Amino acid sequence: MTSVSQAKDAEIMENPRKTLLSIDDMHVWFELRRFGFGHAGYVKAVDGVTFDVHYKETIAVVGESGCGKSSLMKTILGLYKPTKGTIVFEGKNLTDLDEKGMHWYHSHVVGYIQQDPYGALPPFMNIQRILEEPLIVGGVKDKEERIQRIHKSMEEVKLTPVGDFLQKYPHMLSGGQQQRVVIARAMIMEPRFLVADEPVSMLDASVRVEILKLLRGLQETHNLSVIYITHDLSTVSYFSERIFVMYAGNLVEKASVRQVIDTPLHPYTKALLTGTSEPDAKNAETFKELPPGEPPSLVTPPPGCRFHPRCAQAIKGLCDVKSPPDFEPAPGHLVACWLYQ
Amino acid sequence: MNQTNTLLRIEKLVLYFNTLQGPVQAVDGVDFSLDVNRAVVILGESGCGKSSLAKAILRLLPRNAGTYSGHIYLKGDDIMAHKDDEFRQNIRWASISMVPQAAMNALNPVMRVGDQVAEPAIVHLGVDKDAALSLTRKMFQHVGVPDDFISRYPFELSGGMRQRVAIAMALVTSPDLIILDEPTSALDVLTQANIFNVLKRLKKELGISFILITHDIATSSELADDVAVMYAGQIVEVCDAHRFFEGPLHPYSKKLLASVPRLHGDQQPEFITGRPPSLINLPKGCRFADRCPARFEKCVEDPPVIDTNGRKVKCWLYS
Numbered sequence: 001m002t003s004v005s006q007a008k009d010a011e012i013m014e015n016p017r018k019t020l021l022s023i024d025d026m027h028v029w030f031e032l033r034r035f036g037f038g039h040a041g042y043v044k045a046v047d048g049v050t051f052d053v054h055y056k057e058t059i060a061v062v063g064e065s066g067c068g069k070s071s072l073m074k075t076i077l078g079l080y081k082p083t084k085g086t087i088v089f090e091g092k093n094l095t096d097l098d099e100k101g102m103h104w105y106h107s108h109v110v111g112y113i114q115q116d117p118y119g120a121l122p123p124f125m126n127i128q129r130i131l132e133e134p135l136i137v138g139g140v141k142d143k144e145e146r147i148q149r150i151h152k153s154m155e156e157v158k159l160t161p162v163g164d165f166l167q168k169y170p171h172m173l174s175g176g177q178q179q180r181v182v183i184a185r186a187m188i189m190e191p192r193f194l195v196a197d198e199p200v201s202m203l204d205a206s207v208r209v210e211i212l213k214l215l216r217g218l219q220e221t222h223n224l225s226v227i228y229i230t231h232d233l234s235t236v237s238y239f240s241e242r243i244f245v246m247y248a249g250n251l252v253e254k255a256s257v258r259q260v261i262d263t264p265l266h267p268y269t270k271a272l273l274t275g276t277s278e279p280d281a282k283n284a285e286t287f288k289e290l291p292p293g294e295p296p297s298l299v300t301p302p303p304g305c306r307f308h309p310r311c312a313q314a315i316k317g318l319c320d321v322k323s324p325p326d327f328e329p330a331p332g333h334l335v336a337c338w339l340y341q
Numbered sequence: 342m343n344q345t346n347t348l349l350r351i352e353k354l355v356l357y358f359n360t361l362q363g364p365v366q367a368v369d370g371v372d373f374s375l376d377v378n379r380a381v382v383i384l385g386e387s388g389c390g391k392s393s394l395a396k397a398i399l400r401l402l403p404r405n406a407g408t409y410s411g412h413i414y415l416k417g418d419d420i421m422a423h424k425d426d427e428f429r430q431n432i433r434w435a436s437i438s439m440v441p442q443a444a445m446n447a448l449n450p451v452m453r454v455g456d457q458v459a460e461p462a463i464v465h466l467g468v469d470k471d472a473a474l475s476l477t478r479k480m481f482q483h484v485g486v487p488d489d490f491i492s493r494y495p496f497e498l499s500g501g502m503r504q505r506v507a508i509a510m511a512l513v514t515s516p517d518l519i520i521l522d523e524p525t526s527a528l529d530v531l532t533q534a535n536i537f538n539v540l541k542r543l544k545k546e547l548g549i550s551f552i553l554i555t556h557d558i559a560t561s562s563e564l565a566d567d568v569a570v571m572y573a574g575q576i577v578e579v580c581d582a583h584r585f586f587e588g589p590l591h592p593y594s595k596k597l598l599a600s601v602p603r604l605h606g607d608q609q610p611e612f613i614t615g616r617p618p619s620l621i622n623l624p625k626g627c628r629f630a631d632r633c634p635a636r637f638e639k640c641v642e643d644p645p646v647i648d649t650n651g652r653k654v655k656c657w658l659y660s
Contacts, residue, residue, distance in 0.1 A: 064529035065500075174616060175387070204386040204556055206600045210612035231529055234559065234602045238610065261604055275534035277559040279601055281582035284380075284564055287541060288534050294499055 020193060020225050021053040021076070026085035028071045032299065043298045045071035047249035048085075053193070058219060058226040060236045060257075062272070063246035066295055069229050072246070073195055076227065077112055078105055107138035111186030113196040113215075117178035121170040127159075128166040131185055138189050153184045157214060176207035180214070187218060193225035200235065212239055233276045237261055245269045248296050248306040254326070255333040265335040267291070267311045305338065313339060347414075348517055348550050349398075350374040354411035356397040364407050365620045367393035369574035371411075372646070375518070375567075380544060380551040382561040382582075384597065385571035388617060391554045392442065394571070395520045398552075399433055400425075415517070435465045435514055442522040444507035448495040454503075455491030458510045465514045473513075480509040483547070484539050501532035505539065512543070520552045525560060537563040558601050562586055570594045573618050573628040580652040590654045593629045627657070 028046035033039065045068040053059055063069045074080050076087060078094055087094040089109060097105060114120035121130060131150045140146050154162045157180040170178055179199065186194055196215065200208040216239060219226050228240055236243055236257060243260040245253040245268065253266040264270045271291045277283055291310040296302050302309055308319040318338050327340040356368040367390040375381050385391045396402065398413060413420050420432050438461075441447045449457055458480060459473035468476070478488055484505040495503055504524065511519050521540070525533040541564065543549050555561050561568070565582040570591060578591040589595050599611045615632040618624055624631065630640040639657040647659045 064531065205558060206386060206597065206613040208612075209600050209602065209610040213612070233530070234604050237604065238602055272530055273604070275530040276604060277534070277563055278603055278605070279559050279562045279586050279598060281562055281565065281586045283562045284541070284566065284582065287538050290531055290534055290538070294501065294532075 017054050019052045020055050020057075020090065022086075022088045023052070023076070024050050024086050024088070026050070026072075026075065026087065027083045028068070028075050028080055029083040041299050044068075044249050044301060045298055046075065046082075047301070049246075049249075049251050050085075051244060051251065051254060053225050053227065055225060056219075056223050057242070058216075058228055058240040059242045059244060060228045060230060060240040061244045061246055062230055062233060062236060064231055064295060066298070067246045068249040068298065069246050070197065073197055073227070073229050077110060077195055078102055107134065107189050109192050111189070111191035111194045113179075113182055113186050113194060113199045115198040116202050117175060117182045118170060118202075120182050121178060123170055126167050126169050127154075127181055130170075130181060131188055134185060134189050149188060153188045156187065156218065157181075157184045159184065174207075175203050176211060179203060179207075179211055183211075183215065183218070187222070190222070191224070193227065194219075195227045195229070197229045198231070199228075201230070201232065208235070209238075215239070233261070233272060234278070245272070248301055249298055250306060250336065252307065252337065253333075253335045255330075255335075259330065259333045263330075263333075265329065265333065265340060266307075266337050267313055267339075268307050305336075315339075346376050348375050348377045348379075348416060349552075350412075350414040351398070352412040352414070354394070354397055354413065356393055356402075356409050357407040358393075358403070359405045359407040360621070363621050366390075366574045366623060367620055368397050369623075371571075371574075371576050373569050373576060373579055375550055375552065377517075378544065378548045378550055379566040380553060380564045381567040381569055382565040383552060383554045383569050383571055383576075384556070384558060384561060384594075386556055386597075386617060388620070389571045390574040390620065391556075391571050392522055395439065395522050395552070395554055398520065399437060399439055400428055401433075430465070434461050434511075434516065436516050437518045437520065438511035438514060438516045439520040440504075440507050440511050440522065440524050443527060444504055444524065447507060448503060450495055452494075453492050454495060454498065454506045455493075458506060458513055461510060462513045476513055477509070480513050481506075483512065483543060484509045485535075499532075500528055501535060504528060504532070504536055508536075508539065508543075512547075512549075515547075516549070518550045518552065520554070522554045523556070524553070526555070526557065533560060534563075540564055558597060570597065573623060574620055575628065575655065577629065577655045578653065580654075584652060590649070590652060590659060591629075591656050592633045592635050592658070596632075627655075 026046055026049045029042040029044050032041050032043060049072060061069050075082050081095060128150060132146055135146045135149060151162050159165045159180050200211050203211060212235060230236060240257055242256055244251045247268050253260060253269045260269060264273055274288055275290060293310045296306055304320045304322055305324050308314040315338055324336045324338045326334045326336050328334055329340040351371055351373055354368055354371045357364040357366055371394060383391045383394060415436060423432060455474060455477050458477045462468055462473040462476050463470060477491060481488060486502060486505050525536050551564060553561060553564055568580055568582055568585040569576050570578045572593050578589060578594050589598055596613045602610045613632055618628055626641040627644050630636050635658055644655050644657045646653050646655045649659055
């Protein structure tokens with residue numbers, strides 16, 4: 001076990017920018033049915049998304065509810081099959097994997113950190129059972145080894161002294177401790193990358209930072225890649241290298257954290273940054289300028305750029321007709337907006 | 342402070358809940374006051390008693406409520422002395438209304454939203470249904486809900502729109518004060534910013550006062566004139582927003598503000614070690630002492646509330 005992962009680590013060190021996961025033109029559509037059988041269109045939750053995740057890299061997917069970020073995440077986790085497009089992990093196409101292959105993918109490749117820790121933990125299992133389950137499913141036959149690994153991963157998420165927690169049930173823990181259990185469970189099979197779905201949105205401000213720092217530490221010690229899904233731009237800058245901004249099923253801006261926060265290009269990204277508050281008493285004296293309306297329906301998205309009905313800078317005859325491709329106005333800064341052609 | 346300008350003054354408000362383990366001291370001697378057309382933010386982490394404070398002000402007590410005492414003066418009148426019937430008719434919703442936590446799920450799913458907003462007007466203002474519905478239309482305009490939504494059901498509305506309806510419902514009796522309990526915690530960034538724009542406009546145009554209860558320090562600054570920080574059932578600091586966000590005094594407030602992640606600048610957020618005390622077994626002396634970096638010998642005694650330049654802080658460091 002260790003020699004394999006050490007060899008992997010050595011390989012990662014040599015090629016820090018090598019691609020771990022590559023997503024190409026992914027579409028996830030859900031069919032709508034009328035009266036149970038008539039076809040009534042599709043919910044285009046993810047509609048043509050392309051990106052790469054490198055080794056040891058944290059990327060953040062930022063978007064509002066209903067923009068398709070959860071469908072994107074669940075497809076990466078292998079819970080949905082993409083309607084079109086591919087997900088390639090280290091040369092293996094996920095859609096080609098058989099049942100055994102998917103089992104390997106779920107137990108050895110990817111770890112999942114849920115949003116609501118209390119909802120994610122079975123209330124009738126104690127912490128030891130909760131953490132033992134993935135080991136049993138993952139094929140760790142030796143009871144001694146399982147106990148050892150449970151101890152190790154609980155120490156890593158700082159649920160110490162371990163003995164105090166093993167026999168406890170989720171409701172006996174605080175929100176922060178529950179989230180640590182969720183993280184330990186995601187980490188216990190030593191996955192290659194983690195998908196974290198709003199891991200701190202349910203927690204108090206003071207605990208939030210603690211959990212983010214813990215995740216950052218785990219990512220560094222285990223050379224993990226992390227896909228961090230959130231709607232909160234303010235936590236992103238402490239945690240990720242690149243940000244992908246998602247709107248109505250499309251990625252509208254892809255760039256490094258500093259580029260997005262200091263020089264946002266897409267009008268939607270700018271609106272998101274305006275909407276994010278920083279503690280300052282002057283906020284109470286001014287009104288914020290925000291785009292009117294609400295995100296479009298994913299069944300009948302507007303033609304052309306999906307943001308154009310709400311965009312103050314929309315160009316008539318272009319933005320409402322043709323969907324914008326990715327432009328690269330600055331090196332490494334991709335934006336799907338006609339303003340930058 | 343000018344007496345005529347004070348809308349609400351709370352003195353030594355106490356609300357305990359009886360449990361098998363002993364009384365939960367959720368609100369334990371809270372004092373603060375609020376002027377007309379101002380907004381005070383009650384900041385605190387979960388379990389500090391901030392929602393119980395809102396319930397105590399509105400006398401929305403659960404069955405296991407134990408000790409409930411103190412004084413709440415609304416425009417000089419002690420509303421704690423009112424009988425339950427009087428309180429329900431003249432105070433709750435007529436003078437003080439509330440937007441409950443998760444208001445978007447607090448609407449009745451089988452009732453048209455217009456009827457739901459009109460209901461308090463019919464009950465408290467004694468108007469007929471048509472008058473109440475035209476009042477509802479006016480309220481919808483104030484909070485930015487399209488007119489034709491009046492005959493829709495809650496499930497046909499987005500989260501942001503439902504939140505606006507809940508605000509309209511609190512607004513329809515033209516109360517003096519609205520208590521907002523975590524009004525935007527379940528909403529998206531842009532919706533949240535929009536709701537705060539609405540609240541700011543209501544404050545400016547209708548002169549309404551607000552008590553905003555939240556744990557979200559960054560967004561609380563969107564509405565705050567004053568900030569009151571709550572910890573373990575007590576208010577530990579009261580200060581105007583300008584001076585608070587520039588530099589709070591109480592060690593807990595300092596830590597709380599330092600935990601906020603910032604968009605710009607290199608300042609790393611910090612976290613507070615340890616956990617808040619249980620409200621059943623509260624420590625003697627200062628309740629924050631266990632987690633406080635500036636603790637010294639005096640902290641074993643209960644600190645007094647010290648007034649420095651109009652800022653009130655409950656900490657021995659400033660005595």
